[in-house]
Structure formats: structure tokens, C-alpha cells
Amino acid sequence: MKRLLFVFVVFLSLLSSSAFSQSNNQEFRVSFSKLLKASSAEFVFQPPDGFSFIGISAYCMDNTQDVTVHYRLKRMGSWTPWIAFWLFTDGDTPDRVSFEAPPVTGEFSAIQFKASKSINEEIVFRLFIPDPKIKNSANCLEAISDNPGECSCLIPDVCRKECWCSSDACSEPYEATLTESTHIIIHHSAGHNSSDDYAAVVAYYWDLHVNTNGWDDIGYNWLIDPNGVIYEGRGDGVQGAHFSCMNWETTGICMIGNYVYATPGEASLQSLRNLLAWEVCSKDLDPLGSKFHSSSELDLFIISGHLDGNNSQSDHSCAKGTVCPGDQLYKLLPEIRTDVASLACMNIDSTAFESDYISINQFLVFPNPCRGEFSISLIFKENAGHYCIEILDAIGRIIYEKRGTAYKEDMLFPFDRRDLLPGQYLVKVTTDQEIVVKAIILNR
Numbered sequence: 349m350k351r352l353l354f355v356f357v358v359f360l361s362l363l364s365s366s367a368f369s370q371s372n373n374q375e376f377r378v379s380f381s382k383l384l385k386a387s388s389a390e391f392v393f394q395p396p397d398g399f400s401f402i403g404i405s406a407y408c409m410d411n412t413q414d415v416t417v418h419y420r421l422k423r424m425g426s427w428t429p430w431i432a433f434w435l436f437t438d439g440d441t442p443d444r445v446s447f448e449a450p451p452v453t454g455e456f457s458a459i460q461f462k463a464s465k466s467i468n469e470e471i472v473f474r475l476f477i478p479d480p481k482i483k484n485s486a487n488c489l490e491a492i493s494d495n496p497g498e499c500s501c502l503i504p505d506v507c508r509k510e511c512w513c514s515s516d517a518c519s520e521p522y523e524a525t526l527t528e529s530t531h532i533i534i535h536h537s538a539g540h541n542s543s544d545d546y547a548a549v550v551a552y553y554w555d556l557h558v559n560t561n562g563w564d565d566i567g568y569n570w571l572i573d574p575n576g577v578i579y580e581g582r583g584d585g586v587q588g589a590h591f592s593c594m595n596w597e598t599t600g601i602c603m604i605g606n607y608v609y610a611t612p613g614e615a616s617l618q619s620l621r622n623l624l625a626w627e628v629c630s631k632d633l634d635p636l637g638s639k640f641h642s643s644s645e646l647d648l649f650i651i652s653g654h655l656d657g658n659n660s661q662s663d664h665s666c667a668k669g670t671v672c673p674g675d676q677l678y679k680l681l682p683e684i685r686t687d688v689a690s691l692a693c694m695n696i697d698s699t700a701f702e703s704d705y706i707s708i709n710q711f712l713v714f715p716n717p718c719r720g721e722f723s724i725s726l727i728f729k730e731n732a733g734h735y736c737i738e739i740l741d742a743i744g745r746i747i748y749e750k751r752g753t754a755y756k757e758d759m760l761f762p763f764d765r766r767d768l769l770p771g772q773y774l775v776k777v778t779t780d781q782e783i784v785v786k787a788i789i790l791n792r
């Protein structure tokens with residue numbers, strides 16, 4: 349009897365995996381009620397050569413069952429101990445229960461699933477298998493806006509969805525809810541402190557959020573890997589799914605990694621500070637301030653951690669007790685707020701000393717972003733007087749200064765500063781009449 353039913357389960361799995369022809373992902377639909385006394389189902393599975401990790405998750409469309417599910421792997425002919433999935437439910441998809449587990453690394457040849465009890469709804473087990481075609485996210489960084497508007501802080505270059513997603517699925521349009529953020533919420537992903545393929549890690553989070561949790565899109569607006577690469581999630585101005593169902597008027601930034609015990613590295617913190625500077629500057633928010641957040645009904649720092657929403661009594665709140673973004677990242681938030689507030693791009697106004705006379709007709713910095721080679725073009729009116737060109741680093745230290753006298757002329761200043769570290773810099777031009785400032789991004 350057991351053998352017959354097992355064939356039935358495998359047959360279902362073959363049917364379902366054909367629906368994933370665009371990727372290598374596998375789905376196994378298991379009906380534990382049909383297994384009668386047998387509580388487990390086994391699948392032979394050959395991971396592709398050289399895989400960096402395989403994501404394992406599951407979901408069930410019956411959230412009334414108090415069921416625990418486990419998996420184990422056959423490695424070198426022996427089964428590992430059973431590993432329990434943790435259970436995840438969420439107000440955005442109330443009829444669904446999801447099961448998550450840490451990503452698997454290392455070779456294995458088969459996988460078994462078991463449930464703690466028989467239930468009527470089938471459980472869909474899902475294996476996410478990274479696409480080997482996408483490896484180096486740092487190679488496809490691009491600017492997503494060259495128009496900082498009123499704000500001197502530019503958004504750093506990001507790895508867009510087309511870069512980290514191997515199929516068209518991630519770019520499929522859906523009815524996004526737009527929102528004007530009053531608060532920026534910092535998260536950690538609680539996994540993947542190391543990887544040689546963070547683009548695949550982001551693609552896995554997308555797959556987990558969309559195909560396992562049943563959300564419209566990856567939960568976060570932005571993600572940052574330990575190398576400092578910023579990934580486009582839902583992007584700017586779109587309501588995400590990250591703040592315990594209190595997502596209205598928030599932007600979610602996820603630091604990839606688990607920061608309960610580990611401290612985030614400087615590369616990722618630098619990218620976080622630059623991204624936050626653009627977020628608060630472009631939205632006219634005070635990085636040191638706090639204000640009432642409508643959907644959590646809490647007074648929250650403008651830059652808050654996910655766990656700051658734990659005390660919410662709001663009807664929207666759907667989960668409690670998170671430790672996200674982890675102690676080690678959470679305790680850095682005061683310092684991060686101060687660092688962002690003190691960034692040079694946050695503190696320099698481009699203002700004319702005499703509003704009726706502007707001596708600089710045109711001020712260009714190009715190309716921007718660049719890899720260290722750029723030019724500054726200035727067109728002065730007659731009698732502009734003295735000028736001073738300064739290049740400042742992100743915290744306002746002057747790293748270059750040139751003084752001269754400007755006549756009515758076009759002036760071009762080429763620079764080769766490939767010696768500088770990647771990051772955001774400011775070009776500041778002061779004349780007798782005004783100060784003008786433009787931000788420039790130097791990439792790797």
C-alpha cells in the first residue's frame with residue numbers, strides 16, 4: 349500500500365515541476381493524508397554541478413492545522429537527522445502557512461519530507477536551485493536616477509531586477525501599491541552571511557516571498573549584500589511586505605546576512621549609509637528624527653529597525669517577537685543615523701550669496717557615475733571673480749582643491765582619480781557670488 353501511494357506522490361511531483369520550465373526549481377506536492385500511516389515521502393534528486401546553495405521551503409493552503417514538517421537529506425548514502433522547518437504565517441496571505449529552512453549546501457542525492465500528522469490539504473515542498481548563468485552582480489551595477497532633484501545625495505548604483513533575476517518572472521508587472529515613505533525600516537535576512545553568488549541569494553528571496561509565501565513581489569524595497577552591492581527589490585515608492593503587515597508609508601532595506609551575533613562589515617554599512625542618505629534626502633526626512641507612523645500607530649525613529657514595530661497594538665500588526673535586524677545591527681542604528689546626518693551631501697546647500705547675480709551659467713560633472721575618470725565643465729559669466737573647485741569625500745573632507753580667476757569662458761577640468769575608493773563624493777565650486785555642489789559616484 350505504501351509503495352503504491354508513494355508512486356502517486358512522485359507522479360504529482362513530475363506534473364508540478366513541469367510548470368517551472370523557466371527555471372530549474374522543483375516542486376513536490378505531498379498529500380500526507382493519502383500516505384495513511386506512513387508520514388514521509390522520499391524524492392531522488394540530483395543537484396546540479398557546482399551549485400552554491402539550494403533553498404528549501406514549503407507551503408500549505410490550510411492554516412488551521414498545527415502541523416510540523418521536517419526534511420532530511422541523503423549524503424554519501426546516509427540520511428542526515430531530521431531538520432524541522434520553521435513556520436511562517438502572515439496577514440497578507442492569511443489562508444496560507446509557509447515553512448522555511450536554512451539553505452542547503454554540499455552534495456546530496458535524495459530528500460525526504462515528513463509531517464507530524466495527517467492533514468487533508470497537500471503540502472507543496474519547493475527547492476530553489478540557483479541559475480548558474482548569473483554570478484557576479486557587481487558587473488551589472490547601473491544608475492537608476494541621474495536626477496537628484498533638490499537633494500545633493502545621489503542614489504548609489506544598484507543591481508536591478510533584470511540583473512539578479514534569471515527569468516522574466518521577477519519582472520512580471522503586478523498591481524503595485526504606491527506609498528510615500530515616512531519611515532525607513534532596516535532588516536537583516538537572517539541567513540547567507542557568506543556566498544559567492546549574492547545575485548542568486550536575492551533571486552532565492554524573491555522566489556521564497558512570491559512562490560512560497562504567496563506575495564506579489566520580493567518583500568523589501570532594497571537589499572544590500574556583505575560586499576556592499578545594492579539590489580533593487582520593489583524599488584522606490586512601492587509598498588513592500590516586510591514590517592509585520594504595517595508596511596504603509598515605509599521603505600524596507602534588507603541587509604543580507606544574520607546579524608544576531610555577527611556584525612555587518614564596513615562595505616555593506618557604507619552602502620547602507622549612502623542609500624539611507626538618498627532615501628531621507630530625496631524624501632525630505634530627518635535621519636536623526638522620529639515621528640508617528642500611521643500603520644503601526646507608534647512613534648518611531650525615521651530610520652528604525654524591524655523589531656521597533658514589536659510593541660504595536662495596531663490592528664494591522666500581524667507578527668510579534670521578531671529579533672530582526674539582529675542585535676549587532678540594531679545596536680549600530682544610532683551611529684548609522686548620526687553618520688547619515690553628517691554626510692557631506694546632507695549638509696551643503698547650493699546657494700547664491702547674491703540672488704540677483706549668478707556667475708556660473710553651467711556646471712556639469714560627467715560621466716556620473718564613473719570609474720574615477722571624469723570632467724568638470726564650468727561656464728562663467730563675465731567678471732565671475734575668483735573660483736575654488738573642491739572635491740570632498742562622503743564625510744566632507746577636502747581631498748582636492750584648485751583656485752583661480754574666472755573670466756567669461758568655458759572651463760573644462762579633466763580628472764583621473766581612479767586612486768579613490770568607490771563611493772559618493774561632492775564637487776563644490778565656490779565663486780565670489782555663490783556655492784554650487786554636485787554629487788558624483790565613483791564605482792569600482
Ligand SMILES: [Zn+2]
Pocket residue numbers: 534535536590654670672673
Ligand atoms: Zn525584518
